[in-house]
Amino acid sequence: MAYPIExxxxxxxxxxxxxWSHQYVxxxxxxxxxxxxxxxxxxxxxKNKEEFxxxxxxxxxxxxx
Numbered sequence: 001m002a003y004p005i006e007x008x009x010x011x012x013x014x015x016x017x018x019x020w021s022h023q024y025v026x027x028x029x030x031x032x033x034x035x036x037x038x039x040x041x042x043x044x045x046x047k048n049k050e051e052f053x054x055x056x057x058x059x060x061x062x063x064x065x
Contacts, residue, residue, distance in 0.1 A: 017041045020052045033059050 010018045017038060025034045037055055040046045046055055 014041075016049075017046075017052075020049055024053070024056060029056075029060070 008018075021034055021037065025037065033056065036059060037046065037052065040055055041052070046052050
């Protein structure tokens with residue numbers, strides 16, 4: 001028998017982003033949204049969950065226009 005598995009290694013600085021991403025984006029949204037959110041996180045434009053959700057909502061709105 002075989003079982004599909006996924007191993008994820010998270011470095012310390014990305015821990016919070018990964019939690020938010022897996023809760024709201026990963027496997028639910030377009031991967032491009034996750035990438036754009038991550039770039040903003042790395043650039044210091046997203047510092048907390050509230051900013052993450054605000055940016056996610058804005059990106060979803062732009063995508064649906």
